[in-house]
Amino acid sequence: MLDQVEEVASQANAELQKIASLDELEGWRVRYLGRKSKLINILRSLGDVPIEERRTLGARANQVKVGLESRFTQKKEQIELLKNQSLELEKIDVTLPGQPYQVGRLHLTTRTIKEICDIFISLGFQIVEGPEVEWEHYNFEALNMPAEHPARDGFATLWADYKTETGARPMLMRTHTSPVQIRTMEKAKPPIRVIAPGRVYRYEATDATHEWMFSQVEGLAVDKNITMADLKGTLFEFARRLFGQDRKCRFRVDYFPFVEPGCEIAIDCFVCGGKGCRLCGSSGWIEILGAGMVHPEVLRGCGIDPEEYSGFAFGMGVERIPILRYGIDDIRLFYNNDLRFLKQF
Amino acid sequence: MKVPLKWLKDYVDTDISPEELAEKLTLAGLEVSAIQVIGGNWENIVVGQIAAVNPHPNADRLRLATVDTGKGQQTVVCGAPNLVVGDKIAFASAGAKLIDGHTGKAEELKPAKIRGVASEGMVCSEKELGLSENHEGILVLPEEFQVGKHLSDYLGDAIFDIDITPNRADCLSVMGIAREVAALTAKPFRMPDLSYPESSKSVESYAAVEIKAPDLCPRYCATVIDGIVIGPSPGWMQKRLAACGARPINNIVDVTNYVMLEFGQPLHAFDCQQIRGNKIIVRRAAAGEAMYTLDEQERKFDSDILLIADAERPIAVAGIMGGLSSEVRDYTTSILLESANFSQAAIHRGSQNLKLSSEASVRFEKGLNPGLAMMALKRATQLIAQLGGGKVAGGIIDVYPARTAKKPLSINGHNVRRLLGIDLELDQIQRCLELLGLSCRKGDSNNVLVGDPWWRNDINCTADLVEEVARVTGYDNIPETMLSSSLPSGAGSLIVSFRQEISSFMVACGFQEIITYPLTSPEIMQKLSSSPGTAQPEMLKIANPMSRDLEYLRTSLRMGVLSVLSRNQRSRENNIRLFEIAKVFLPRPQDLPLENEILCGLVDTVAPETYWQSKPAPVDFYFVKGMVETLLARFGIKADYLYGHDVTLSPAGSADVVVDSVKIGVIGEVHPAVLMRFDIAEPAFLFELDVDKLLTLASQPLIYKTISKYPGTTRDIAMLLDTGVTYQKIVDIVKGFSLVSDMQLFDLYVGEQIPEGKKSLAFRLTYQSADQTLKDEEVDKVQKRIIERLSKELGAVLRS
């Protein structure tokens, strides 16, 4: 038995000399120090050995085991050290360019709409949408703008070549997102809290500040006890979240046929701080949205009793926001889709 | 609307600065877009009087004027022809800022020696003062101006330029603005006196008025003034007209314009002698009827146009422009003064129909209160009698078919609270409305009853009154509160978040989103078809297109993405990957078009990115297909890819994307003929998916599949097949074996060592069971059956 111990010792030592990798070393450890190794077996079966041999054998076997264990640790450290030394020599050039990874971008308009919607979603609004080709009824009449209403002059309209039997031409490309208000109120019962982003169209010659297609976000909240104070609080909160908490807001009277009272919200100019500059047209204020309390006739027309319910509606232009923020000097860049423009955002 | 502050002060006393006033008006809905200050920099300019005029010793065309400045006399050199001793003039001393008469630039006046004579001041022209372009001679001031006083005390003014919203036609007038100023500054409003003496001869003896179109003309009032003398109107009136942008003409026309600016009511003066049959008839035009208008244009009318006619012929286009034949001329001695109310719709339609707009039509088409007609008529009659020296015929013609007693409107504290969120006492509410000049009285039920104001047309319901209260108390006094009402149920529109998810995926795949116009033309649509003459889909037409290219609503997004690719290739962009999610418009009978949301993507392969390490994977059909497969897999959709016949795509490499035998889109290489038409370098790959159909498919519920506890085994198969055998056929056979959990093609080879007409395929099958660890023998048995079926049904030959 003692011979076997000696043989294991010399064999293990000899093999260890040749080992160069951690994998080999682990194999060596299993072979000579593992649970099934000869040495461990001998140690485990010492009880069966006659008492007189047991002491010598046990002492020697343990000595060999401790010796091998320490050689193992030494060898392991030695290999790791060598490995590190060689890795040092294999250093790559970390300044070479990384693999290009092509990512796309959302269109600037889509991103801005999402930004606006996210704020309103966090205020409990739902997103809804409506058709881009509309009936005149939804685009005008139901919004308190009957034929020949003076406010219609502000909406140069693209009409569809579609005639009814009476010769009327009641189909158009919507000139604003406000018809979605009507469609929403016709379908849903209060409480209503929606925003409606979308594309709108005007008969308009294009230049640096005019585009015939642009985007709006419309909003509507209808329930019992909604007041103009709620309108002001909600929309001021929105304006500050979008343009910065320290922006000042201005709340002034304005007119839209489908609201009463009507208002306009402006923020103090973020370029000049209200002193007046080219961006804000020397007024110090930048108008960002129009709003008001839904007109009682509009509510009634949608089957909502204006004596019981009230609400506010608002609308804003989308492209205007990045135009102001980034100093974009030509609105035509939005839908010209030049990648050199789109990739900047 | 241009409003001079001094004119405003005729009706309301206000002492706040023009800037402060502008701020108040703007906040109350009358946006002041500019303030033009006259005399703001007239610091060294005073009223002087010419004491003596002497010749210049060294120049014939110059003279020496000695001016009494109130602080002594100064002699200055002057070139003006109209120097008259005793005249009051504007005298500028050194340091004054004047406009140079020749260059038009503002300069500071410095003492100078002119032809050897020292001159320390200047007698000013209107142009030098910045009052007008007149530089003909010096400005002669009215006798009543006091010598030594600052000129700005007399001629200084601030002119507000105010944007009027369409509901406030009443504010297209100085009095309308003055009422606002009175309300916003809590000062009383002064109405001018409207009285005048009348002669014993009654107005009816001059003319009769008949309204044949009462729907278009709710009211017609008229007076007659006889024995007038036409001449210029007084300077103060001319000045006010000019400040508001109206050109002075003669005393009669100027009065009608003045009163229009003052009250907001358009008026028209007819030469009484030209009214045939002494009759005014308000009627629709007969078809084909024609007349010369004041601008000397011949106008032809259809029956939409409302005319003022006499017994024989039209003499004016109602509310838009007078006729040439009845115009007030220098020899006119008797006039009929019209102050009528025409329906807003009639004038709007007429003005558009004739493409003719005037100061009058602009006011009528916004809607005026018929009450205004009478008041303005009295004022204009009074002024004409004063300035034109005529006698006013007794009485006023007032044909008023639309006369109705409007019921008073009611408002109470509850109305205000529920709309504005503020509590106001009934007295406060009443005070706000009275400041606006509205007649109020307390009602029986703790409310205020408000009468119809004769000058306004925009107060028709309680909400309108609430807005008036809010305007007067100030929107600033409305508090900020957050919505406290209950939240609506439901999630809103599903397509929005679905679209966002698709877009995020496309962006992660390296695609740039684009947004293109929805209008196109048949010519552009035709470019999408590889074979000319292909039938075009029906498209909805625009009745009034802006151009030929924007005449139809698109039924495809393809031309948009192709055009954008083409344009960007020209600007040398590389590796272009584009997508758009937008609507196409499919016509439907008797209905709005079906708006179908489509995802369309396009990639080019021009100049692969240069990279020092390795070449990127090629962009080809399989690149696009892989992307579509991954996108669909994200929503749990598995599609079949079948050979299709898309006109835009190349027959060599395109497929229909089909789910449950419903086509949801296409993918493929764009046909070279189409690329050529769009000027795009070959090749380019396009895909198109119907987002609405995808949403329906994606909405089907997902069911969790148990993950097998037992390990899988893999086996590779390599085989030769005829080149015509599609991979799908192999898949269909293999999929029939339930123990096969996965199949991956890892090699496809055609060429050397492979017989002609054959291809070599190698794929790896994974066998796995949900119930047990598979034994090798079981796997071998299944694999053998697979190979048998592949060779029997597809003619596959196993390669060793």
Ligand SMILES: [Zn+2]
């Ligand atoms: Zn600014």
